[in-house]
Amino acid sequence: MTEKATPSPEAIKAWARLMRVSRQLVESVEDALKEGGLPPLAWYDVLHELAEAGEGGLRPFQLIERTLFAQYNISRLLARLEADGLVEKLPVADDGRGQTIRITAKGRETRRRMWTVYGRSIAELVGGKLSADELKMMSTLLGRLRDPPVLD
């Protein structure tokens, strides 16, 4: 087999940078959001998916697939979002176990306000550091690390 138990120095270095950079970037964004009195990044992820989904909403298990959050995590996050009036839970007709989550107007508004901060952070932290071509290269390389890999 070609699988190696010991990673190459190049792999270790790329890994280490990936870990460090992603942590640093997440922290920067979280700080910026807090600074603006806004909810944490996790809320954005969910609101974003729900906004994209539109009026039809999404089932919690679909949110899990899209966001990679754990099931219990989504369950509680949705409870918090609902308590804040940012989403609403609707019963779903053909499956008595489930529910559909729909973003509310207030939820869209919160998402919009978060994006002004989040988007600016992305522009500064990433957009401002690499050219468009470099960003594309980066996306391509990262896509190959995804599971399943994205081959574009």
Place this chain on the structure above:
Amino acid sequence: MTEKATPSPEAIKAWARLMRVSRQLVESVEDALKEGGLPPLAWYDVLHELAEAGEGGLRPFQLIERTLFAQYNISRLLARLEADGLVEKLPVADDGRGQTIRITAKGRETRRRMWTVYGRSIAELVGGKLSADELKMMSTLLGRLRDPPVLD
């Protein structure tokens, strides 16, 4: 000013992939460690830094700089590591407030066992997906996103 409030599509895409991939990779490694009955990744980070530092050890604030963990996080993580006998806390001569943290033999052993799992994950998840040149490219690009940027 050249700073933009709205990120380019390329920046957004690179960001999204970075977020998703890093989460996915961390989760894979955490799962592998758990599977092996080993402590979480955070322990490795600290043990690694301490092992590199050698007999002289490191002050907690140096660990904070190196690992990016929050101060209270390091404080408690070190308490757990000490409780497990993986590190020892020594008073420091010229600063009565501080202490020096040194890895123990048991700590080195734990780190070694973690590395067999961690290293294999890196080899599979990263080393196995990109060529050496691609890994170098990736490191270079990520280095530019670091703060402070690494220009190599």
Place this chain on the structure above:
DNA sequence: TGCATATAGATGCAATTGCATCTACCGTCA
């Protein structure tokens, strides 16, 4: 020296996460 301010690290308490499990409903197949 003596006070103000800064730094190193710990900690009480609230919020969140992780784990395991639970409830409720669904689908299948005898």
Place this chain on the structure above:
DNA sequence: TGACGGTAGATGCAATTGCATCTATATGCA
């Protein structure tokens, strides 16, 4: 139909994180 395994989501409890603050020592400076 009805027993059974599977899926959707919630939840009790322990561990961890985040926040704010606290203690203790160090440092700068009048």
